[in-house]
Amino acid sequence: MKQYSSKRSIQILAHLLKEYGIYDIVISPGSRNAPLAIHFSETDELNCYSIVDERSAGFVGLGMAKSIKKPVAITCTSGSAAANYYPAMTEAFYQNTPLLILTADRPIDYVDIFDGQTIRQKDLYQQHSYGDFQLLEDSADNAGDENFAIIKKAIEVCFEKQGPVHINIPLEEPLYQMVSELPNFPSLEKTIRETTFELSPNLTAEWNTSKRIMILIGTRDYSEELEMQLSQLVKNHSVVVLKEANSNIKHDKFFSHIDRYIFNFNDEDYKTFAPDLLITIGQNVVSKKIKQFLRKASPKNHWHIHEVWHPDTFFCLTEKIKTTPEKFFAKLLKNITLEPSAYFNLWDILRDKRDLKHTDYCLQTNFSDFKLFELLSEKLPENINLHISNSSAIRYAQLFDFPRTIGIFCNRGTSGIDGSTSTAMGFAMKNERQTVLVTGDVSFFYDINGLWNNYIPPYTRIIIFNNGGGDIFNIIPGPSSTNALEEFILTKHHKNAEHLAQHFGFSYTKVDDEETLLRILDNFFKPDEKAKILEVDTSTVENAEVLKNYFEFLKS
Known part of the structure; x- marks a missing residue:
């Protein structure tokens, strides 16, 4: 016979995880989060993994979420255990990797009275999360309905932002009371928002009047659609596409080894190779040299395409395009002219020279x-x-x-x-x-x-x-x-x-x-x-x- 936690908040949490298709739970050991461990491990469809070290467990959850491209939940006991999640939280925040962090906590009245394993866990990750939520204790008035709404909102933010979201869960003792049957839960209406995008005529005009267009791709997962779209742009040498190893986009006409080409650029080179329109895709760029180059080159226009982040990495950002690159280029390609560019040939000559030198050096x-x-x-x-x-x-x-x-x-x-x-x-x-x-x-x-x-x-x-x-x-x-x-x-x-x-x-x-x-x-x-x-x-x-x-x- 299955034994579930008697905690109503945990029952609701497990129900909503299943409703939204979050099936993978990384659990670190402890007593305060025992109701979560007991309940999740007994719940059909949930896959539970025991990882002892919370700092490691946070990154394990991050890796799992990157692998399956959907949210993974991680849960730990109270106190410093929760603080040990912080390195993985910050990484997930800047990578836009969906993690649902479930920290068990002492009752609110126990904070700052020097009770064991009790710290200020509410809003612990506020600087590096897309949402911070605190559940009511089961004994609070209307806790069931309130917690249902809080958990639903937290999960939907995790999906919408594709990043880490924190739910802090105060739990009163006793922690180990169990039941063999679960109550019925109210019907669920999912309200995850999807963004829409319309291409501004101004962007089309800027593209068509730009003579030196550079697309720089940072860290991102592979996308067959985006690879095909960018391949159309370089087919007749219209643009220069710079990419890194972890950009996961490949084409023979993309420039794949940025530092190999620009490591010794001087002020004159900055002017010679500078774009007038820079389009950036993806997250963090590894190459420090390309950051130095583009900051000094100061392109007239810089568009960054992302659903969430629009960092002014190169100090010249002019357009925050809030959509996926695939949606953006699908519309752009229908509205622009693609003409051969001398700018591509300039970069191509440099590439050929440096690639030959690279091969020679490897041989020796x-x-x-x-x-x-x-x-x-x-x-x-x-x-x-x-x-x-x-x-x-x-x-x-x-x-x-x-x-x-x-x-x-x-x-x-x-x-x-x-x-x-x-x-x-x-x-x-x-x-x-x-x-x-x-x-x-x-x-x-x-x-x-x-x-x-x-x-x-x-x-x-x-x-x-x-x-x-x-x-x-x-x-x-x-x-x-x-x-x-x-x-x-x-x-x-x-x-x-x-x-x-x-x-x-x-x-x-x-x-x-x-x-x-x-x-x-x-x-x-x-x-x-x-x-x-x-x-x-x-x-x-x-x-x-x-x-x-x-x-x-x-x-x-």
């Missing part, structure tokens, strides 16, 4: 972080999900081409290293395609609890490039001039992942030369009984010098 480069990414671009199998950690990992990835059928993901919302592993493992849990995480050593060791997870599929693969510290600080200008570099910034170490892999049930292989790496990669992605970790030790290599020499070689 030995075992290093740079060489690892070159080999991965050649050896990764088709139809996988590639997750890349932040700092140097995503920057190396921008320099190479990966198979067209690979989906590339990176936590570029806040660009932190803290949840890369947990996010990838959450994604893997809900996806039939193989998930491969490529991560630096510091990012991997920082998020060790991302492996404390009983649901990781055996076809999951992790590749760690271990250069003995945060080598990004040897690459970027500034840190190397200080005495604090090695101990406090780079944080040099001599750790490896062998015992961690054994502890968490992964197969483990370590390589420290190119010949062995090539041999291992041929079989590493094939099916096996266990998930696998490959650690590539480049700690004896001057990786920063290899990368710096690369850019010097491009100039020659």
Whole structure:
């Protein structure tokens, strides 16, 4: 016989989650949220996952939501447990990834009287959420009807904004009373709002009078429709489309390696290559160089296309276009003229020159972080999900081409290293395609609890490039001039992942030369009984010098 929580607020919550199709719940252990754990785990259709560390659990939920492209709920006990969700909350906020955060809480009267595990949880995430809601305690007057309306509103905001929404749930004791039957709930009328879009004639006029049109694509999921639309725009060289590895849009006429082309632009180049109309799509852009370029170039017009966010990243925003890129270009393509542009040819000449230099440098480069990414671009199998950690990992990835059928993901919302592993493992849990995480050593060791997870599929693969510290600080200008570099910034170490892999049930292989790496990669992605970790030790290599020499070689 099933045993449900007797808490009316929890019964309503579970009912509405099912009504809106939110079936996946990440649960971290605790007593105050025990009514949620008890009830959800007994409720048909809900899939419950136990992740102990709340910081990791938040990112696991984020990865799951990115994988299934719909909201995932995460729930924890009261106090610091709720605060540990904050890093994942901020990442979901800036990525527009729908998370429903359900924090159990002590009764309102217990806040600030020094009761155990009690903090100010109401509006805890207010700065980085799309909605903050507080339920009434079951004993409050009209709590059932009020909570039904509050939960309904919270869920609909999560869908509308495609981002994190918080529901704080004060729960009185007793917490473990159960019932075997549930009440009937009132009928539900869904009121999720859909945005409409009409193309302004002014935008059509601006397009048709612009001679140098650039489209820059930041972080976003793959869209076949958008890829086809942009392909029409470049077919006869009408526009320049710049994209990054995690833009997940591919075409031979798109410019895929931004830093390779613009890293040494001077003031004259800024003028020569500047657009007069800039159109941006997607979220955070990895390349710092393109930000510098466009801020100095100061295009006359800048349109940003997004349903929620319209950041003035380049300090020249003129149009906030509140719709999806697919809806926008579907209407724009019907109203514009597409003429060949000398602007495209200008960029194309630069690309051809730099691409040849790139190929030449790869032929002469030995075992290093740079060489690892070159080999991965050649050896990764088709139809996988590639997750890349932040700092140097995503920057190396921008320099190479990966198979067209690979989906590339990176936590570029806040660009932190803290949840890369947990996010990838959450994604893997809900996806039939193989998930491969490529991560630096510091990012991997920082998020060790991302492996404390009983649901990781055996076809999951992790590749760690271990250069003995945060080598990004040897690459970027500034840190190397200080005495604090090695101990406090780079944080040099001599750790490896062998015992961690054994502890968490992964197969483990370590390589420290190119010949062995090539041999291992041929079989590493094939099916096996266990998930696998490959650690590539480049700690004896001057990786920063290899990368710096690369850019010097491009100039020659």
